[in-house]
Amino acid sequence: MTSLDVSHLSVNFGDRTVINDLSFTLQAGEIASLLGPSGCGKTTLLRAIAGLLQPREGTIRLGTQLVGLSSVVLPPNKRRTGYVPQQGALFPHLNVAQNIAFGLSKKEFSQAEITKTISEMLALIGMPGYENQMPTELSGGQQTRVALARALAIKPKMVLLDEPFSALDAELRNELRSEVVALLRAQGTTAILVTHDREEALVSSDKVVLMRDGKIAQYGSPEEVYESPISPSVAVSTGDALVLSAHQAKDGSTSYALATLSAPTGAVSTNNGYVVIRPEEISVSKSSAAGVAGTLIQLDYYGHDAMLVVKLSDSSEIIRARVAGPMDFAVGDLVKVEHRGPIRFFANA
Amino acid sequence: MKKSLKALVVATAAVIAASLMTGCSSSEEQVANATELTVYSGRSEEFIAPFFAEWEQSAGIKLNVRYGDSAELAAQILEEGANSPADLFLSQDAGSLGAVAKADLFIELPNDVAESIPATYVAANRNWVGVTGRARVFAYNPDLLKVLPTSVTELGNAAYKGKLGIAPSNASFQAFVTALINAQGADFAQKWLEGLKANDVRIYPKNSAIVEAIDKKEISIGLVNHYYIWEVSEGLGREINVKNGFFKSGDLGNMINVSGAGVLTSSKKYAAAQELINFLTSQKTQDQFVAQTHEYSLIDGAKAPAGLPVLTDIGAPSVDLNALKDIQKTQDLLVKVGLL
Amino acid sequence: MATGVKDGLAHRFSASRGEPASIHPALFALVGLLLAVVLIPFVYLIIRAFEKPLPEIAQLLLRGKTLEVLGTTTALLAMVVIVNIFLGTLIATGIHFVRMPRAHLLIVPAVLPLAIPSYVFTYTWLALIPSLSGVFAAAFILILTTLPYMLLAILVSLRRIDSGFIEVARTLGLTRTQIFFRVVLPQIRGSISAGALLSGLYVLSDFGAVSLLNVETLTVSIQNMFKSSYDRGAASVISLLLILASIIFISVDERIKDKKAKENVFKRLSTDDSRIKSASLKTLLISTLGIYVTLALFLPIYVLISRFIGNPNPLDISGLASAALSTVTVSALGALIALLFSAPLGFLIATHAGRFSRVSERIILIGHALPGVVIGLALVSLGSKLGPIYQSIFLLAFAYALLFLAKAVASMTFSLQLVPQVLKEVAATLGKSKTKVTTSVVIPIALPSIGLGTLLVFLTAMKELPATLMLRPTGMDTLATQIWSYAAINRFNDAAPYALLLVLIAAIPTFLLSLPWGDWESKADGTKTRVGSLM
Numbered sequence A: 001m002t003s004l005d006v007s008h009l010s011v012n013f014g015d016r017t018v019i020n021d022l023s024f025t026l027q028a029g030e031i032a033s034l035l036g037p038s039g040c041g042k043t044t045l046l047r048a049i050a051g052l053l054q055p056r057e058g059t060i061r062l063g064t065q066l067v068g069l070s071s072v073v074l075p076p077n078k079r080r081t082g083y084v085p086q087q088g089a090l091f092p093h094l095n096v097a098q099n100i101a102f103g104l105s106k107k108e109f110s111q112a113e114i115t116k117t118i119s120e121m122l123a124l125i126g127m128p129g130y131e132n133q134m135p136t137e138l139s140g141g142q143q144t145r146v147a148l149a150r151a152l153a154i155k156p157k158m159v160l161l162d163e164p165f166s167a168l169d170a171e172l173r174n175e176l177r178s179e180v181v182a183l184l185r186a187q188g189t190t191a192i193l194v195t196h197d198r199e200e201a202l203v204s205s206d207k208v209v210l211m212r213d214g215k216i217a218q219y220g221s222p223e224e225v226y227e228s229p230i231s232p233s234v235a236v237s238t239g240d241a242l243v244l245s246a247h248q249a250k251d252g253s254t255s256y257a258l259a260t261l262s263a264p265t266g267a268v269s270t271n272n273g274y275v276v277i278r279p280e281e282i283s284v285s286k287s288s289a290a291g292v293a294g295t296l297i298q299l300d301y302y303g304h305d306a307m308l309v310v311k312l313s314d315s316s317e318i319i320r321a322r323v324a325g326p327m328d329f330a331v332g333d334l335v336k337v338e339h340r341g342p343i344r345f346f347a348n349a
Numbered sequence B: 001m002k003k004s005l006k007a008l009v010v011a012t013a014a015v016i017a018a019s020l021m022t023g024c025s026s027s028e029e030q031v032a033n034a035t036e037l038t039v040y041s042g043r044s045e046e047f048i049a050p051f052f053a054e055w056e057q058s059a060g061i062k063l064n065v066r067y068g069d070s071a072e073l074a075a076q077i078l079e080e081g082a083n084s085p086a087d088l089f090l091s092q093d094a095g096s097l098g099a100v101a102k103a104d105l106f107i108e109l110p111n112d113v114a115e116s117i118p119a120t121y122v123a124a125n126r127n128w129v130g131v132t133g134r135a136r137v138f139a140y141n142p143d144l145l146k147v148l149p150t151s152v153t154e155l156g157n158a159a160y161k162g163k164l165g166i167a168p169s170n171a172s173f174q175a176f177v178t179a180l181i182n183a184q185g186a187d188f189a190q191k192w193l194e195g196l197k198a199n200d201v202r203i204y205p206k207n208s209a210i211v212e213a214i215d216k217k218e219i220s221i222g223l224v225n226h227y228y229i230w231e232v233s234e235g236l237g238r239e240i241n242v243k244n245g246f247f248k249s250g251d252l253g254n255m256i257n258v259s260g261a262g263v264l265t266s267s268k269k270y271a272a273a274q275e276l277i278n279f280l281t282s283q284k285t286q287d288q289f290v291a292q293t294h295e296y297s298l299i300d301g302a303k304a305p306a307g308l309p310v311l312t313d314i315g316a317p318s319v320d321l322n323a324l325k326d327i328q329k330t331q332d333l334l335v336k337v338g339l340l
Numbered sequence C: 001m002a003t004g005v006k007d008g009l010a011h012r013f014s015a016s017r018g019e020p021a022s023i024h025p026a027l028f029a030l031v032g033l034l035l036a037v038v039l040i041p042f043v044y045l046i047i048r049a050f051e052k053p054l055p056e057i058a059q060l061l062l063r064g065k066t067l068e069v070l071g072t073t074t075a076l077l078a079m080v081v082i083v084n085i086f087l088g089t090l091i092a093t094g095i096h097f098v099r100m101p102r103a104h105l106l107i108v109p110a111v112l113p114l115a116i117p118s119y120v121f122t123y124t125w126l127a128l129i130p131s132l133s134g135v136f137a138a139a140f141i142l143i144l145t146t147l148p149y150m151l152l153a154i155l156v157s158l159r160r161i162d163s164g165f166i167e168v169a170r171t172l173g174l175t176r177t178q179i180f181f182r183v184v185l186p187q188i189r190g191s192i193s194a195g196a197l198l199s200g201l202y203v204l205s206d207f208g209a210v211s212l213l214n215v216e217t218l219t220v221s222i223q224n225m226f227k228s229s230y231d232r233g234a235a236s237v238i239s240l241l242l243i244l245a246s247i248i249f250i251s252v253d254e255r256i257k258d259k260k261a262k263e264n265v266f267k268r269l270s271t272d273d274s275r276i277k278s279a280s281l282k283t284l285l286i287s288t289l290g291i292y293v294t295l296a297l298f299l300p301i302y303v304l305i306s307r308f309i310g311n312p313n314p315l316d317i318s319g320l321a322s323a324a325l326s327t328v329t330v331s332a333l334g335a336l337i338a339l340l341f342s343a344p345l346g347f348l349i350a351t352h353a354g355r356f357s358r359v360s361e362r363i364i365l366i367g368h369a370l371p372g373v374v375i376g377l378a379l380v381s382l383g384s385k386l387g388p389i390y391q392s393i394f395l396l397a398f399a400y401a402l403l404f405l406a407k408a409v410a411s412m413t414f415s416l417q418l419v420p421q422v423l424k425e426v427a428a429t430l431g432k433s434k435t436k437v438t439t440s441v442v443i444p445i446a447l448p449s450i451g452l453g454t455l456l457v458f459l460t461a462m463k464e465l466p467a468t469l470m471l472r473p474t475g476m477d478t479l480a481t482q483i484w485s486y487a488a489i490n491r492f493n494d495a496a497p498y499a500l501l502l503v504l505i506a507a508i509p510t511f512l513l514s515l516p517w518g519d520w521e522s523k524a525d526g527t528k529t530r531v532g533s534l535m
Helices: A042-050 A096-103 A111-124 A140-153 A170-187 A198-204 A222-227 A232-238 B002-022 B045-059 B070-083 B094-102 B152-156 B171-184 B186-198 B207-215 B228-236 B270-280 B283-293 B321-325 B328-337 C002-014 C025-038 C040-049 C054-062 C064-097 C107-115 C118-128 C135-159 C163-171 C176-205 C208-212 C218-228 C232-256 C279-309 C317-351 C355-369 C372-389 C393-417 C421-429 C434-463 C466-471 C479-488 C492-514
Strands: A004-013 A016-026 A031-035 A057-062 A065-069 A081-084 A158-162 A191-195 A207-212 A215-220 A242-248 A254-256 A259-261 A271-277 A282-285 A292-301 A306-312 A318-323 A334-339 A344-347 B036-041 B062-067 B088-091 B128-140 B164-166 B221-225 B243-245 B256-263
Touching: A004 A042, A016 A042, A016 A057, A016 A215, A031 A042, A031 A170, A031 A198, A042 A057, A042 A081, A042 A158, A042 A191, A042 C421, A081 A140, A081 C421, A096 A111, A096 A140, A111 A140, A140 A158, A140 A170, A170 A198, A191 A198, A198 A222, A198 A232, A207 A222, A207 A232, A215 A222, A215 A232, A222 A232, A232 A242, A232 A271, A242 A344, A282 A318, A306 A334, B036 B045, B036 B070, B036 B270, B045 B062, B045 B270, B045 B283, B045 C479, B070 B088, B070 B094, B070 C218, B070 C232, B070 C372, B070 C466, B088 B094, B088 B270, B094 B128, B094 B171, B094 B256, B094 B321, B128 B171, B128 B207, B128 B270, B128 B283, B152 B186, B152 B221, B164 B207, B171 B186, B171 B221, B171 B321, B171 B328, B186 B328, B207 B221, B207 B228, B256 B270, B256 B321, B328 C064, C025 C040, C025 C317, C025 C355, C025 C393, C040 C232, C040 C372, C054 C064, C054 C232, C064 C107, C064 C135, C064 C176, C064 C218, C064 C232, C064 C279, C107 C135, C107 C279, C107 C492, C118 C135, C118 C208, C118 C279, C118 C479, C118 C492, C135 C176, C135 C208, C135 C279, C135 C492, C163 C176, C176 C218, C176 C232, C208 C218, C218 C232, C218 C372, C232 C355, C232 C372, C279 C492, C317 C355, C317 C393, C317 C434, C317 C479, C317 C492, C355 C393, C372 C393, C372 C466, C393 C434, C393 C466, C421 C434, C434 C479, C434 C492, C466 C479, C479 C492
Parallel strands: A031 A191, A031 A207, A081 A158, A158 A191, B036 B062, B036 B088, B164 B221
Antiparallel strands: A004 A016, A004 A057, A057 A065, A207 A215, A242 A254, A242 A271, A254 A259, A271 A344, A282 A334, A292 A306, A292 A334, A306 A318, B088 B256, B128 B221, B128 B243, B128 B256
């Protein structure tokens, strides 16, 4: 498997800049998610890496091989990347075995080797015996799996997946996702997964690449981007976030709706800004003495946890808190909320 | 590999270009004993095939006949030029023959070919000879028309208002109008046509439709060729109440057009082709034409079709058949007057 | 050096963003050869036309008669195209959306009139209404003849509409009319334009119907000029006008049609549930369709059969058989040659889409409206110089291929574009070169659709008349030439069996063309999907 190095990449469609001076690297064997809203350029980046379009500037390196340079582009059939587009895109006129073996050239491999690879791949994706099925006979999840097998069969330097699970229903999606990720890890595959689903990005990858407007907003491990977002907008991209206006005083204390904390922050000047809090960092209690008072105005029950929306009595701020366990709350209860987590203060620009 | 492919393409192109430039030159060598002859026939298969079959048997020469419309065949011959595979062109009207003659594609026939055909029905320099006569007549319904017209110029009179039928898109009508223009001038022809139009002349697409209409008493009189009353009657399978009538002697309405034949310069079988012409113009065949297709035989003294005057008694005007080839000006005039 | 220049040219033409591959010189040469062949009739016309001095050419083009003919042609075109658009959209949409048992079979009788040549149509209608004549009559006949083209084109698009759009629109509360205009119509716009183009070009090139009805369109005028004054120069000048008209037509279509069709490899298409249940719409659809099929199919066939039965003359079985055999043989040969000719261009378009392929496509489309008489004479002129080829079956088949090449190419490009872009991309990433992508993915998927296009050429060739008359081997008759030769001497009863046989034989490819290709496949979870799209 290979590493990926993208350096100062810019891509245009006509006079519209879709990717702007983008750089990042991926170690061999790492799985990265490209996360971002529609139109941020993540699919474009993937296609540039696959060789399906030519950048205006910048370089792309797969391992030690320079594959993309604005003046010279190695065509996609020479890059050996495994591209799995949305909805699988199996060849409708070929059966499963022929689809999987599509990238295996008869000049390089004997028929026996090819057959062996096909069975290996089918075993890998948990679909042994499906050789002769036609793509139309497969379910959505099965098609995605076969598409992955097809990409893996050529032992690619890197696997590029473009929202492969987006067409599936929730239950299947989670199951398939963890299977695919496990498979990729077992093979030690370097992979890039494009997704617009925050949770999918966090759970599948070693690195999360947050994209916005053609640039990388933040890039790091899932914990880093979740716990230590570099801006409120990044925080919102990676999970539910509570953004409260806050004020930092000369003495180092930060005050916001939920508290005034005097823990020294090292600030030397007063600042207005925002504090970012994750909902699970807020505790809600009916009986506690400590905390800020408020009224429970909404309860969203997700089964594994619940989101409580509390309106603070003093400031009328809306606080969202995530609690787990049996619900002994009801709308209208008077509660106390407390912040139990790090202060992430972002000064106004 | 690429180089030799290119060479092949260039070579092919060169060969094609060369052959386009030069073409196959028509050979002067004549085939001594022809076994096959190619005929372009503007006469329809239904009528002429039995005659061809008869000649094939007696001459022992196979005929490859290409049937089509006379004018279209003439256009094709003109396009083929000296490379035409045709030996003989048998046409249904003189205009087509004239066009081919004008392009110098017919040979001059020796005097002993078709000697029975009078000079009136032969091209001036014997490029082509007439084979059968097709007389312009007026067909009429005897129940409706008691007083017959004596001149084609009367047809603009009130007596024929709404009762006359013509087929302006038909080649024979156009040939007649061309003859009218040649004889009396374009103004005269225009006035005559305008007179017909003002007189509610009824337009039909074909001569046979005119005859049918006369039989049905939709109209009482129509300008057609003489043999149509038989053609319609046979087509319908019954007798019809239509008769042929002729205008006074010398009137342009009595014009006689011919079907005819010529031998192409591109042919290598002049002798055989001329034999065929002799057959078609022989007394016996001519009589059969009269009996079967009800056309006129062009031979002096031949019998006329049933109930019609002998050819020389029709009182036909003298018309230069060669000059009938330019129908364009006639068509333009018809369009101008609003009849086409 | 020639190699270098050609490579350089090919490279320049094929350069597009990120795709530096150049066109293989052999392919370039093949397509170039194809274009040269296609241009033969044009070269002929230009040579003949410019045998005339320029002032005479100008006078020919501007004289009253020409303008009048142009006016007649335009009026006819307008009537036919507009009515076709309206009726075609109505019927096609109805067939697709209105819930009816066996709805997909309704298309078959609606398309079968394609099997009837326009001159046979006109003969039968003249038998019913002998006084039929004039522009309105011609419009009537031509609408009957060309409506199936419009229906087929629109149905193709309708079948590819994702029913998801419609369901969403319905849940948003849109009425059926609103859904039609805002959701359906934009997606079938391109097909309507394609159908209009097909109908329009047919009207421009038709000779049989209009001449029998005494309407002088450009084509009739050209034919008359060839016949009446033997002035091929003048006729060629007017033919150039005809070509100009078709160029205009094609340009308008280019503007209207969608450039990028929506591509979905798998999608949920209309299932029975999403069809409209409405008794009144069903009645409207059935009655409209019924009227059309009666006028365009049942009545003509009735006339033919009654003429056939009423014919006292005995049936010439051997004549019928040999004419039928000739028809089928030479038409099939012509369709195959058309396929062979359009293949290099199709390959080019699939593999190296770029300026050269677009230009080539346009040149070929222009030939769509060339009347048979022009192609016939051009090939007579050329062919008579080429010895034994002249008046051979091969040359006639070649003429058919030329005449209908535009149809073959249009259908080929359409079929190739049906293949979703993403499949080509995936194939590339799996190591296939551009050529291999075309051969291993594009062609296999497009093949059924290409087959149907070839079938269309076969069908059209069977009905052809003017070029056939000029170029057939002496002594060979097709069903079409036999019909013509009997009709020319008013023996309609004798023509009837040939006409019936032609319609019967032509009905087979027509039937195949009308089937709803792209079978429904049931998936494991019960929903239905279609793979790719076949037509």
